[in-house]
Amino acid sequence: MTMSVETVTPLDDTSAQTLARLLAAARAARERAYAPYSHFAVGAALLDEQGRIHAGCNVENAAYPQGQCAEASAIAHLVLAGGARILAAVVVGVADDPVTPCGGCRQRLREFAADDVPVWAADLQTVRAQFTVGQLLPASFGPGHLKHPLKP
Numbered sequence: 001m002t003m004s005v006e007t008v009t010p011l012d013d014t015s016a017q018t019l020a021r022l023l024a025a026a027r028a029a030r031e032r033a034y035a036p037y038s039h040f041a042v043g044a045a046l047l048d049e050q051g052r053i054h055a056g057c058n059v060e061n062a063a064y065p066q067g068q069c070a071e072a073s074a075i076a077h078l079v080l081a082g083g084a085r086i087l088a089a090v091v092v093g094v095a096d097d098p099v100t101p102c103g104g105c106r107q108r109l110r111e112f113a114a115d116d117v118p119v120w121a122a123d124l125q126t127v128r129a130q131f132t133v134g135q136l137l138p139a140s141f142g143p144g145h146l147k148h149p150l151k152p
Helices: 016-031 070-080 103-112
Strands: 043-048 052-057 086-092 118-122 127-132
Touching: 016 043, 016 052, 016 070, 016 086, 016 118, 043 070, 052 070, 070 086, 070 103, 086 103
Parallel strands: 086 118
Antiparallel strands: 043 052, 043 086, 118 127
């Protein structure tokens, strides 16, 4: 079973079915996380502009800075599949507080997502919180700041 791509209808404000599929993909990805050091498994799922879902999990490494976050893994899958925009994101982790993307992954999401893109933080049973990329990374620096932004 591949965790990288599933096609769905693009997200709108009332698409409970799309959110359910994002949650399922992120939860399934979390089950495949490689986290032998922290024992903190995370899964992420992203909806692209073509209506496809791309999932990823965290992959740790004995040389700690060499690990890969779930969001970064999902973004790599999105790019590999030819996606250029993130329309929605889900992050699944189990903790007392909602698990949100780390600072580096907030910037990575910003590279492909507008400020108003929804980001849901969930656990294995429910959505714990909802944010936008702009709320998670206010006053961010993005591709539009460059004199000649790169075109995907």
